[in-house]
Amino acid sequence: MRCDILLAGVGGQGLLSVAAVIGHAALSLGLHLRQCEVHGMAQRGGIVQSHIRYGDAPLYSDLVREGTADLILSLEPMECLRYLPFLRPEGVVVTSSVPVRNVPDYPDLALVLAAVRQIPHHRIVDAAALASEAGSPQAANFAVLGAATPHLGLPVNALAASLDAAFASKDTRIREANARAFRLGVAAACDAAAPSLG
Amino acid sequence: METRLLLGDEALAQGALDAGLSGAYAYPGTPSTEITEYIRRSPEARERRVVGSWATNEKTALEAALGMSYAGRRAMASMKHVGLNVAADPFINAALAGANGGLLVNVADDPSMHSSQNEQDSRLYTEIALVPCVEPANQQEAYDAAAYALELSERHSIPVLVRLVTRLAHSRAPVTLGPSRGQNPLSASTDRTRYILLPVHARRSYDRLLEKQEEMVRESETSPFNVLSLGSDRSVGVLACGIAHNYLLEVTDGRPAMPVLKVGQYPLPIRLVKRLAGECRSLLVLEEGYPYVESRLAGVMGQTLPIRGRLSGALPRAGELSPRLVAEALGLQATRGLPASPVPVPRPPALCPGCPHGDTCRALVDALALVRGTGRVFSDIGCYTLGALPPYSAIDTCVEMGASITMAKGAADAGLHPAVALLGDSTFAHSGMTGLLDCVNESSAVTVVLVDNATVAMTGGQASAATGRIEAICLGLGVAPEHLRVIEPLPARHAENVAVLAEEIAYPGPSVIIARRECLQTLKRRRGASGQGGAV
Ligand SMILES: Cc1ncc(C[n+]2csc(CCOP(=O)(O)OP(=O)(O)O)c2C)c(N)n1
């Protein structure tokens, strides 16, 4: 088994927390893991991305090779479109539908979502709706993670445990909201028969 | 044996702690910052009373590490690549004085300039200083490199440069920790001839350093970081330096068919290179940064063997490597993904909404408009450099840390008025104070706008060396009290701030306006805002 993922988002969305949750879940199952992050300048409201790779055979590169990613998990709809050359033709895009419009020339959202719908295998998640249903708008990142679970090759319970452990030092309200958002994401993914119906 | 999930930076730090490190000194800079942050957070470091210190700049950091090494203990200084320019003087001269306790200089290069103004290659500095360099290929090697390089440093009494690059510094992988060793006892050097670099001593030190060079090559030839493996495809032999070796393994499923020399320690292991060359009909050099190895080989064996790499055009001259580029250079089949989308627009980093620097930039632009003329703003490096972008467009230059006050002075000397310098509190401490003294000494007509947000915000909010002492420093350097002004950059105070700036810009001598308001990010952290959803 091997999974190569590109995580995409904007500074402040909690992308690196999602990476940490996936990474710890993979490690807890005894898999090999490599995860590459963007730190520093790029974080200030700019683009944030992370490459995360795991599998049962040794991995060498910290970066995903172009044309080989199994999944692009994106917390913002325009951001997933930046990395399409990394996605293998059968790969899947799971993205939040909620735009972060912090640039004046942000394209028309309809155009952005239309471009996402052209990707052969995609799932668009209304992460804001799921997060507010979960009781915490900040937990949108974990709603998207939940919606991506069918493509991660990791048991949902391992991810849920890793999510809980990551916030072990935080107050129970936060942990519960994160867990609810994650479960709502998982449920949203089950509702749709195939990702391209999203 | 314990396994931890660590960044390359953190693995190096943990390796040094386990190797009996007594002191880590640094000035922050992406992608090296997490080395020292890790030490400062580490409960083990606290327990063992390891010094983990943010210095005023890279030069003071390296000198403190040199002093700790002089006292017999193991020490290291960490910095980003351009930091080594600032610390070049102690770096090159420490090679002559040598190390007593093991001395590491950890330098993180930033090919592709993810967060830097250039992509200089620190390996070239080791040729000037004549010191060895260890370049780990992965996180485990970064951990192992610390103990290995400290030992090498003590064995030959020479500082060792450990080179990291962004992708290793900022990538995580599981790292297996080794046994932990105690710290060296205090045993200060008694060798005055070694540490007093008067010409008469220095000549002898230099001779000794030159004599060590052959030993350094022999060390490289038997180093666990330099490994020659043979292969059946003799059309090409690959020299894969540092993390380039990972990309080679990635695109060949871990089993390259050709002979490969994995390079992780310099000076180059000449005998291994010759053996590789004897195994194949051409050479391909894979290296991050400059075509450092390639250009040296081209000089030695370029006549007899075709050599390809960044110089020959087989790989791009600039920017970091990737699995795709390495596969292309090897002539492997491309793996094609979906076509690139034309929809996304760039999303440049910006000041946080409500950032004090935004208010200062707006006030400065309006104040300069008031006085009209050919004014320029010589900026420095920090969050405020983002004032270069719209809607502010407030600055005209940003070259390297410290080049605000001093460039403004030169321009003022040339007759340019107004000449405004814009710099942060940490940059002022790092390399602004000396330039301000130059301005005071010559009564230069320079207006210094010192944006004091009480932190090193750009690199994640480390403690800033001059916090709480900026007025005292300026007055001590001789700035006239009536031309040392303090403003609070807030939208509500815009008009009065513009007036203060305009007054001081009109003054034909040195003045300092401190624009003081705390960085919103450190403020949030200090108030313990709950980290819902956000960072773990
Ligand atoms: C020689 C050198 N060392 C370190 C860095 C990394 N770096 C960039 S700006 C900066 C300091 C910024 O602090 P300050 O001047 O207080 O401005 P702030 O970001 O807080 O606004 C640092 C450490 C660098 N670019 N060059």
Ligand code: SF4
């Ligand atoms: S981190 Fe602080 S100084 Fe930097 S832009 Fe944000 S508020 Fe301003």
